[in-house]
Amino acid sequence: MEKITNENLYNKQQQEIRDLKENISQRKQWFNKAHKMAGTNDHLRALSKKHVSIMRSKEKKLEKLKENGVERIKDNSSIKLTLNNNNSFKTAIRVENLSKSFDKKLLFKDGNFTINGGDKVGIIGNNGSGKTTLLNILLGEDKNYIGDVYLNPNMKISSLSQYLEVVNEEITILDYLLTTNETENIIRLYLGSVFIKGDRVNTLIKNLSMGEKCRVIFTKIIIENPDLIILDEPTNYMDILSKESVSLLLKSYSGTALVVSHDRHLISTVCNRILKIENNKIINFTGNHTEIIEFFTCNKTSNSKLKVNKDEILMLQCRLSKLSGLLDDPSLEKDAKLNYEKEFLNTSRRISELRDIKYKK
Structure with missing residues (x-):
């Protein structure tokens, strides 16, 4: 029994080691290529740094696995891109004395906060607390509230869910991203950063998993470089690799983002601000x-x-x-x-x- 358990643990560990090595190798290849092509592309350079940081972290994890991992019981039997810095808006959104009720139920009252250009804001709260309602108010899609809400009219806004609704699934990944008017080489670099490379870029979008589709669409949003990105429960559609890819791209993005999510790891990894709806109040928290x-x-x-x-x-x-x-x-x-x-x-x-x-x- 001990031998079987040890063998299972050992095999699982070896698979994790192989996966880590493959991931590190892919990131090194992508970094070397991106580093040569980045030039003055601020976003590609930032993205490259994030990849290096993750790569170093995975290398340390690999070293620990090798040093402290499970030993097999011996069996003695025979047997970078040119994107503008779009955090220049001093004030992206300003809210004063915001109150909202729905069907006579109070969601929140007297909310006050300001979102500056470049802020990554996580909107959290229990189901039914009013997270999506708050998001719709901030975007001007819900006008039925008390208080004052200012949304900078000069901002270009992109929403992952809206892109998902209108994506043309009868074209390839590459053709879809070429509509951004970016060069094929740069597009391939971005796709490589989310682990879509080689001939995979010629796959029809309709043949992708939901996680892959999210990676492709979010890559398009990042290339288009809007001033404000909206993510409403984005991880509902995503596998682990897609979550990691979106986090990486979002951290290297210089603009503003509003993220509605129950995924605490995503929020804590990406966001520097929290708006929490609790007991009919909007709690505003800022931190690293x-x-x-x-x-x-x-x-x-x-x-x-x-x-x-x-x-x-x-x-x-x-x-x-x-x-x-x-x-x-x-x-x-x-x-x-x-x-x-x-x-x-x-x-x-x-x-x-x-x-x-x-x-x-």
Whole structure:
């Protein structure tokens, strides 16, 4: 029994090693080709850097697998592109005192936030909380609300779902992307970055899996380089490779994006902003990759414990976690440490005060 289990684990590990080697090899080939052709193409150069970063990560994972992997029990029997920098819009969207009800049900009230050019914004919340409704309001497709919403009229907007609805499936991948007026060599580079290469580019779109189709269409959107990209539950259609490809392209894209999704990995990987609809409020949170993950973690913890003032407590808990990490830094200067310690103490006191209010009620 032990031999069979070990053999299964070993074989699974070896397959993972082969897959990693193949992935690393493909990324190296793509990078070498893209690096030569990128020239002054800012987007291709950015995309190349992302590929190198992922490639290094996979190389480290491969090394760990080789060093710490399962050992087989011995059997002694015989047996780069020229795209404009489109984050130049200082204000892409501005919302003031936004409230919305649907069939007499309040979705959210008194929402205030500004989305700047280049922001990648994740819109999250429970089913029925009003995520898609908020998206439609921001895009001007739903006018039945209270408050003021400004959408920069100069922005070119592209939506993955709209492209999916109108794509011509009777043409090849290459012909479809040639409608962007980009050169074939550049198109092949982009397709290579999402693991569609060689003769595969001559495949009819109707013969693609849904995941492949999403990769192709999203590649077209990126090449066209709109100012604002809309993704409404994009991972519903995607396999793992497609999710990774879209994340990679989106991170190297300089414009603004609104992403409605339950996929926390996609949100935390790509977004620097969160708009969360909860208890009829729109919670606005800004942070880097680590802070976005902390936001999800803190939110998960607080949901079961706090019902009163929980939005403020949530933000304070996330800040407390951040301060704790900063104070653990041995290279921290004395003055900075004193300031962080003071803020840590004040933040802790404020959390205690808010919890006291809850329990008194």
